[in-house]
Amino acid sequence: MNDNPLRTRKAEWLVTAPSFVWLAVFFAVPAVIVLAFTFHGHDASGGVGDWSLSTWRELVDPDYPAIVWNTIRISFEVTLWSILLAVPCAYAIARMNKRWRTVVAGSIMLPFWTSFVVRVFAWKTMLHPDGWLQACYITFLRVREWLFGWLPAALQQALVWAGLASEGRVDVATSTILDSESAVVLVSVYTFLPFAIMPLYTAAEKFDFSLLEAARDLGAKNFYAFRKIFLPGIRQGLVSAVLMVFIPAIGSYVIPQMLGGTECVLIGNKIFMRAIQNRNIPHASALATLMAVSVLIPIGIAVWWKKRQDARGRKRLEEQTARLVMTGGGRAG
């Protein structure tokens, strides 16, 4: 092992240095700059002013918490639907024969040959109030009302959070899918779906499908085997897919700008507005920081909790092993 020149400390640094430099220049430094801007005021000509806490004081806007919450909720919805659609897709593609796999995986990447903005414009046309998607939307609203309308208020609110219902009463007669939250979720899922399919497909391709056969052999039904064997088997892909969708969804502003109307304003739109229209760079920076912190804190808590659970689980397993070895030894003796 030690004769391998790449294994020595110095060589290790040499090999990883370029990626560190890259991360430093294009990630760490900009992040620090953005953070620094938030402690500056802005001047009338759109430049960054002197050191001051005025930007943070201005940030106390009653609209912002609701917008941050909306952004997180919608990003969560988009992630959920993307994963729900992408997992069966990835499974199906991984089970195809090699020729079909290439064709289908290629066609998933096909939309990237067209400009993203052009594609969103195309959706604008498709979602026109005279279009068939509008008709589908009205049917969807009616079904939802029929399904959930009789539930108590608390449960309805829970459905809103779960992304199954929208806030407030919906007037079916005047609702349009264009300029609604539903349009934003729909087109966001459309946009981010390939980013969810690709890591899942990569994981599923490496998955050993004979394991499903083994599970069936031991008495499992198809869906049980899928849930207990396939999903844990592509865990890494699931984590990547969630991040690949959730992170860009948090920062997205083109889709809500073009399809969300006044109903769906996300933090990305606010940042865009402050930075480009108001030319208030410090304020935009503060919003970006606020958003990043709002996401990082729950993730941090989740990671800490998971680590604690893992440590506890390991300890429990060790104790069980010790007990088992003891009883086993006792029986043998």
Added chain:
Amino acid sequence: MNNDFLVFDHVTKRFGALTAVSDVSLSVNKGEFFSLLGPSGCGKTTLLRMLGGFERPDSGRIYLEGKDITDLPPNQRRVHTVFQNYALFPTMTVWDNIAFSLRLAKMPKEEVEERVSAMLEMIQLSDQAWKYPSQLSGGQKQRVAIARALVDRPQVLLLDEPLAALDLKLRQHMLLELDTIHDQVGITFLYVTHDQGEAMSLSDRIAVINRGCVEQLAGPAQIYEAPASRFVASFIGDTNFFHGEIVTVDGDYCFIQIEGFPQIKAYNDKKLSVGQEVDLSVRPEKIRVTLTPPPPEKGASINVFPSKVKDIVYQGVYTKYWLVSSGLQIQSLKPHSRFLLDQEPITWNDEVFVWWHPDDGFMVEVAK
């Protein structure tokens, strides 16, 4: 003993133009260690997969304890498989792997614990219960796979070349262990292999399979000593074939004429008549090679042919001789009993005598 415990009744399976299994009928006894032996691609794994429920036969039925299971999905058969690559669940511990089928069956927690511990004790891996499959050695994985398949006491355990991925020493060890496990649990084992050594040492009975058909179904000794066809004789161990025609029948014996070769005397157990074409199979270890003619007390009726040593391969336990006699190649195996004292050594190009008793040749009829 129940003769109809597991029955393949005229089972045929085709994959496109290829007939993998062709009209196979077999019955396996309860508690038996039964092997399906054949070269790769002979259809033995297809037979196993049909029993496991992963393939459906094109025609024919499969019965288990009198019940037709041909159309049942895999999860409704009390038949478990030990896969060639073990197929252990990588995201589960050894314990969870073994407990899988019990938890599926919603067995009470205490009973699951009891059964899994008992299994772990049987495979001697109690101290590895909380490890993941990737942390185990090949032999340990193998044992976990067996325990996982046995824990809910299936009617039949299917083993698909389970030792193929292990090295020689471990394979020999696992052979003994498999035998012990079979004796302990008393479950019917159906063992698929291309390795005649494995099949011979473990099985009560062996079905030799070639091109989707059963060539012979018998005990290990019978398959080795009395092969039913030229294929069986050549697939199970090494052998010398002498192809000729019967020219004389003398009581229980007959004489076979091969062109350019002296007549060979052989035991005529099939009561063949003059003019019949036969393949005579003589196992190398039954052929002696000596520098002097065989002693007269061996009798005048044995086959003796002068020949020349062409090649010698020393293999420790025995030495293999390649000889040429009247243009025919003959191979012979000679075990070593006493180092250096094994008579005078035979070397390359020596003129020697090759001899065997007529009873040691076995005739395989050639269909005309």
